[in-house]
Amino acid sequence: MLKDLKKLEIINNKSLNSLFSSTSLNDINQHCKFFNGEFYLDSFNYFPVTVNYETFYSLFKKDDNNSLEHFYTKEFYQNIIEKKNDFKVIKNSLVLGSSPADNYFSNLIHFFPRIFFTNEKKINLIIHRNLSNKFRSFIKSICQMRDIDITFSFIDDGFYKFENSSIPQFLNINNSINILKFFIDKILVGKDAPRFKSKIYIRREDANYRKVLNEADLIEKIRNQGFEVINPHHYEILDQMKIFSSAEVIISPHGSNLSNIIFCNKGAKIIEISPPFNNPYEKNISARYQNLSKNMSLEFTKIISDTVNVDNHSDLAKKYINNNILNESDYYKNMILKVSKIDNIINSL
Known part of the structure; x- marks a missing residue:
């Protein structure tokens, strides 16, 4: 042993x-x-x-x-x-x-x-x-x-x-x-990076999971509130960090790109669109970015979505994740926001 x-x-x-x-x-x-x-x-x-x-x-x-x-x-x-x-x-x-x-x-x-x-x-x-x-x-x-x-x-x-x-x-x-x-x-203090507005929405259009399927409805409304829509995958990592460090308000579906909120300034507002995560083994994942926000003295709000099963799982997910969890966990699903939830986001801005 x-x-x-x-x-x-x-x-x-x-x-x-x-x-x-x-x-x-x-x-x-x-x-x-x-x-x-x-x-x-x-x-x-x-x-x-x-x-x-x-x-x-x-x-x-x-x-x-x-x-x-x-x-x-x-x-x-x-x-x-x-x-x-x-x-x-x-x-x-x-x-x-x-x-x-x-x-x-x-x-x-x-x-x-x-x-x-x-x-x-x-x-x-x-x-x-x-x-x-x-x-x-x-x-x-x-x-x-x-x-x-x-x-x-x-x-x-x-x-x-x-x-x-x-x-x-x-x-x-x-x-x-x-x-x-x-x-x-x-490094970020002296780094030139693409200039963005202080209010941004993070898309997950290239992701396998936790995409907001009706995000067009949300984007239409938040653009009227002065938001800029970005896909972090189009930028190098240091540029992503710079974008987050300059933002005052960030709306994003649950996903690893929210790790970059550790570079936000104190008091920045984080609105996470999240699936319910009702399974006991999802507890830590569910609280991940809320805990990061608390550690960084950020203002955090979570909006709970409905979930939709995906048609196919990624090869990496099938390789490393138990099949029962793949089919059961909200982590491996997409999301839909009810109109009332979209209005909740707008009203919280």
């Missing part, structure tokens, strides 16, 4: 403790530990297992939704022992990782902020092959600004063995936001 080692056990084990390094961002009092050396790693949880079958749950659990209990079963232990010699070996790398489903919230909040703790100037950076070209360009541009020369190496679904490599711990969401705000805000 795999063994989970607590922080005190790591400190008291001299040989194990020597495999950890720590980096600090003193200006914002943020700290990050790196595990260095040899380890096994899966490309979904990014949960390192040492060659002695030790784990560090408290350091490498991404968030409260990230269930890792299956790592501590007898079946998993036997499986890794039997198959470890078949794992592809990757050497001399920094494992940043990225969401296998290319989820922007997870890429921005869980994975990306840890790059600011590296002191290396030349890195072979490990990410999942599914990471979008746009986010790859974003990582590269930030690293260039910090005089870091990176080369991407890609992993697919499955387990790998890493040698002479490092992986940074995962950070809690508040620490991640503090890091992003500290570094990205400095």
Whole structure:
């Protein structure tokens, strides 16, 4: 069975403790530990297992939704022992990782902020092959600004063995936001970006799920209120962040682009159009942007829509999500707003 080692056990084990390094961002009092050396790693949880079958749950659990209990079963232990010699070996790398489903919230909040703790100037950076070209360009541009020369190496679904490599711990969401705000805000201050009105509506026309099917009715009314309609996918990530940082009012369907509200100024108004999310396992997803708004001192309103089943699910969703959840969860449906709900939005402006 795999063994989970607590922080005190790591400190008291001299040989194990020597495999950890720590980096600090003193200006914002943020700290990050790196595990260095040899380890096994899966490309979904990014949960390192040492060659002695030790784990560090408290350091490498991404968030409260990230269930890792299956790592501590007898079946998993036997499986890794039997198959470890078949794992592809990757050497001399920094494992940043990225969401296998290319989820922007997870890429921005869980994975990306840890790059600011590296002191290396030349890195072979490990990410999942599914990471979008746009986010790859974003990582590269930030690293260039910090005089870091990176080369991407890609992993697919499955387990790998890493040698002479490092992986940074995962950070809690508040620490991640503090890091992003500290570094990205400095960049945005001097960045030229497309000029938009202070009131914007975010479209999800290119998304597979949670599109507002009758949004034309809403758009017609809010344009009369001075709103500009944008599709963030038409802009580079830093431009998206700049757009959000300049906005006073944002109306958007529930979706990962709302992660960019962390760059809004205090007091900005966020109106989220959301499906009901009535299933217990949807609780955290439902509250995600409300919690972000609270953390950032933003004014938040949620408008609940009706839902409509989609005709076909995306290939990524079918690959990673249980079929029952795909058919049941509001996350994987589209939305329709009743006229009364549209009027509620207009009246709240």
